[in-house]
Amino acid sequence: MRILVTGGAGFIGSNFVRNLLSGRYPKIPNPKVTVLDALTYSGTLTNLRPVADHPGCTFVQGDIRDVELVNSVVPGHDAVVHFAAESHVDRSIHGPLPFVTTNVTGTAVLLDAARAHRTGRFVHVSTDEVYGSIPAGSWREDQPLAPNSPYAASKAGSDLLALSYHRTHGLDVVVTRCSNNYGPHQFPEKVIPLFVTRLLAGQDVPLYGDGGNVRDWLHVDDHCAGIELALRGGRSGEVYHIGGGTELTNRELTGLLLRACGAGWERVRAVEDRKGHDRRYSLAIGKIQEELGYRPSIPFEQGLAATVDWYRDNATWWEPLLDRAALGV
Known part of the structure; x- marks a missing residue:
């Protein structure tokens, strides 16, 4: 099976590629993978x-908004797994245009190339943030989208584009929406690697508002195991949720990270809450x-401990990225 993975040098995409090529998905034997990644500040x-x-691995550096490039790369692939996106909410608040052009226009370019070149399955990887905030209960796949940040709005737009290509052109599209990811190789602007790297470096960490925001x-x-299932067996034109089953307030998460890094609450500083914070x-x-x-298989405390250990043991990976995390360059 020949698979084009966009954003495959980023956190989640590279995990999928590594697992795929290392044989962790035996129901996709002998895969051939093309990674298309622009290597922006968060890709490495x-x-x-x-x-x-x-x-089985080929790397192409390029932007999914580049129509000519995308149309040269897509032919010959049996499937597209589309991770590439601008994904940091704070950055989208201060500068929304890259989110709109990458997440919406870039997805449209990919979808149209997949249609034109008769690619098989197109898995569009999205986020729970497209729904907005929910005070109780859990969203189902058929509930309306109500995004509250420019990032979430751009992802909602790309979701709807992907599903429209199924309905209008018959493209074999499956959309997945996930909850908050964590693990090794996550760029140190997201909360867990941000806190871990700062704590390991002896710095303080910022906690938004009252710390009561809840994430799964x-x-x-x-x-990535859920994405592999959707790639092989998801019904065309459907949306699938991939969650972890561990809900924590940001304050609870902070306490776990402090303990894992051997730090106390004196290292936490309260900061003004994010605008429109779900x-x-x-x-x-x-x-x-x-x-x-699908069943999540990694208990949170086990996964978090292993993640902290990875950052502790791989400072040579994250230390060169700290300036890029701060500046977005």
Whole structure:
């Protein structure tokens, strides 16, 4: 199977590529993978180093908004797994245009190339943030979208574009929406690697508002396992939720990270809450469980401990990225 993976040098995409080429998905034997990645500030080839010499791995540096390039890369692939996106909410608040052009226009370019070149399955990887905030219960896949940040709005737009290509052109599209990911190789602007790297470096960490915002946490391996199930067995034109089953307030998460890094609450400083900060996200995952047999397999405390250990042991990976995390260059 020949698979085009966009954003495959980023956190989640590179995890999927490494797992795919290392044989962790035996129901996709002998895969051939083309990674298309622009290597913007959060993408790095070091994430692909374990598979860089794999005979089934090809890397193409380029932007998904580049129509000519995309149309030269897409032909010959059996499937597209589309991770590439601008994804940091704070950055989208201060500068929304790259989010709109990458997440919406870039997705449209990919979809149209997949249609034109008769690609098979197109898996569009999205987020729980497209629904906005939910005070109680969990979202189902058929609930309306109500995004509250420019990032979430751009992802909602790309979701709708992907589904429209199924309905209008018959493209074999599946959309997945995940909860908050964590794990090794996550760029140190997201909360867990941000806190861990700052704590390990002896710095303070920022906690938004009252710390009461709730997120469901999903290990990146479990997320990618769900994507693999959707790639192989998801019904065309459907949306599937991939969740982890561990809901924590940001204050609870902070306490766990402080303990894991051997630090105290004196290292935490309260900061003004993010504009439009969604209070709670929660995904119902019954559909993917019943249809595809998905089950998250990594207990949160085990996964978090392993993640902290990875950052502790791999300072040579994250230290060079700190300036890029701060400046977005």
